[in-house]
Amino acid sequence: xxxxxxxxxxxxLDFPGRTLxxxxxxxxxxxxxGMSMDHFHDLVSEGVLVAIDIASPGAVRRELRxxxxxxxxxxxxxxxxxxxxxxxxxxxxxxxxxxxxxLFESLQNAxxxxxxRALRAA
Numbered sequence: 001x002x003x004x005x006x007x008x009x010x011x012x013l014d015f016p017g018r019t020l021x022x023x024x025x026x027x028x029x030x031x032x033x034g035m036s037m038d039h040f041h042d043l044v045s046e047g048v049l050v051a052i053d054i055a056s057p058g059a060v061r062r063e064l065r066x067x068x069x070x071x072x073x074x075x076x077x078x079x080x081x082x083x084x085x086x087x088x089x090x091x092x093x094x095x096x097x098x099x100x101x102x103l104f105e106s107l108q109n110a111x112x113x114x115x116x117r118a119l120r121a122a
Contacts, residue, residue, distance in 0.1 A: 013075060020065040049074050
């Protein structure tokens with residue numbers, strides 16, 4: 001069941017209603033983030049930005065598409081300041097719960113009690 005996409009607080013970074021993005025829409029001179037295409041491909045290779053290769057099997061060149069969710073995750077992970085909290089607060093509760101679980105699982109065992117204390121205090 002599709003859900004309504006949350007709009008970014010920065011319209012200049014958003015792609016309302018889209019499901020997949022082309023690399024040039026994100027990177028390059030006219031891309032939303034203005035990063036180089038090499039940097040874009042590095043982020044994909046490192047798994048920081050998830051992309052789908054739709055090229056035919058055995059193709060020499062990749063045909064990448066970035067799911068909007070991957071792009072949004074990338075932006076939110078790098079958002080700073082009070083707008084980040086405002087944006088995260090607007091996320092649906094199940095999404096926020098999933099983020100908390102993923103963060104908890106990514107922490108070293110020694111850091112988990114501190115997170116639990118902070119969550120209880122909030």
